Amino acid sequence: MVLLAQDSFLTELTRLFQSTRESGSLSLTLKRVSETKDETTCHRCLVRARTEKKKISTVVEAANLLKFQTSMCNILKVHMTNLKRKERSKDKKPKSDEAKA
Amino acid sequence: MASRPASIDEFTEKAKELFESDPAKVRFVLKYKHGEGTMTLRTTNDEFWLIYRTDQAAELRRLEALQLWLMAAMCAVSPESLDAPEEEDKDHPRRRRGKKSKK
Numbered sequence: 001m002v003l004l005a006q007d008s009f010l011t012e013l014t015r016l017f018q019s020t021r022e023s024g025s026l027s028l029t030l031k032r033v034s035e036t037k038d039e040t041t042c043h044r045c046l047v048r049a050r051t052e053k054k055k056i057s058t059v060v061e062a063a064n065l066l067k068f069q070t071s072m073c074n075i076l077k078v079h080m081t082n083l084k085r086k087e088r089s090k091d092k093k094p095k096s097d098e099a100k101a
Numbered sequence: 102m103a104s105r106p107a108s109i110d111e112f113t114e115k116a117k118e119l120f121e122s123d124p125a126k127v128r129f130v131l132k133y134k135h136g137e138g139t140m141t142l143r144t145t146n147d148e149f150w151l152i153y154r155t156d157q158a159a160e161l162r163r164l165e166a167l168q169l170w171l172m173a174a175m176c177a178v179s180p181e182s183l184d185a186p187e188e189e190d191k192d193h194p195r196r197r198r199g200k201k202s203k204k
Contacts, residue, residue, distance in 0.1 A: 021135050024134075066169075082137075084158055
């Protein structure tokens with residue numbers, strides 16, 4: 001398990017996605033990590049990604065949560081392209097519908 | 102024990118409940134198989150499992166919302182205070198983000 005900085009994690013995550021294009025799978029895990037220091041408990045979020053061959057992880061705190069989540073989602077969207085698109089003949093713009101929902 | 106919710110909405114709802122019932126132990130796992138074109142979402146506290154499997158691209162959006170909610174909850178930020186970033190960009194880009202980063 002390699003603990004990476006957030007930026008390197010995202011770069012590596014891209015590589016992991018590419019390495020599973022032919023076969024294999026990628027798991028992404030979210031879990032809370034808590035540390036108690038001077039009677040104050042600090043909660044952060046551990047993000048792990050693993051394929052059959054490699055494991056990486058990073059820790060995200062509240063301050064850069066949104067930034068990280070946005071970047072991570074973009075990576076997911078770019079790479080998780082083998083899911084089925086919804087096909088609706090009467091509705092030509094399913095995407096805008098989704099946005100409202 | 103495992104439960105397989107029928108829809109992603111049901112999964113989302115139950116996953117949030119499960120997290121709130123046991124925040125220290127609950128983890129969320131997304132497994133994507135490009136070759137099969139499927140993703141499996143799991144939430145567990147090691148006693149109870151929620152499993153949802155799908156091949157629908159449209160559900161990625163729901164997944165993102167759930168991930169954001171969970172990450173916020175794990176960081177002990179009020180999940181409701183973070184709306185989907187895409188919606189914020191139109192009128193007040195980065196406004197809430199600035200507020201959060203000061204914490």
